[in-house]
Amino acid sequence: MERSEGGGGRLKDATKLKGQRFFLLRNVENLSPSQKERVDWILESHKEIGIVYGLKESLRDTWDYDSGYGAANHLLDWLITAERTGISALRDIIKVVDNHFSEILNWFRSKMNNGVMEGMNSVIQAVKRRARGYRDWRNLRTMCYLRGSGLC
Template sequence: LSELLSEDKETGKAWFIKEKLRWIRDVKTPQQARWRLTHFINHARDVLGDSPLQSPMYEALETLKRHSERIVRRITSDLTNARLEGMNSLFQAARARARGYRNTKNFI
């Protein structure tokens, strides 16, 4: 990893940016999250430079910028979709058990 970063390789730059993204999540207020997200996007653009190899990273940064307010809301809230995922797994299990039954009467 240090070799990638020290030789100014494109892979090292992409890895550095990915790891720096974790820094955004350690905030307490929406203002901190907004500042860190803006700072991250600007810093990542500076690190990437003008390399055409980094076009996927530029697209990812544009996506972050476009959805920044939603990202800030998600970071500062304690809500998750865990309950929906749990219900979905129950429905999927019921569907898996129902395979082979011709109709719901035979299943129930």
């Protein structure tokens, strides 16, 4: 069964785009010259992808602000711009940014991330695996304190 002429162009485009997603997800400064050429071709030949890519880069620029005030204005502008595009694929990310707006701005006040907590969690998980179960939670707590302090 042969495909109609109208759908063939779309199929060719999809074939050309296959495997290119990771170039679009990477930071521009980490791309090789040939990868930059591929990204440029995708952005020029696929208008909607170009719009979304520009919004991705703009959202990434949020972290370049020195103050929460500037970042808040940037995020508000980003939300308005993203909503006005009318691209349905952006609905979920718009909702996430909108729902976590204040939490995103908390970073500008504290400059803290959850890396320390993730590290502590990995130590606790290692203690749990190593013991294969404790008689009660107090023993687990004690081992976590000992391991976290470096005594054992």
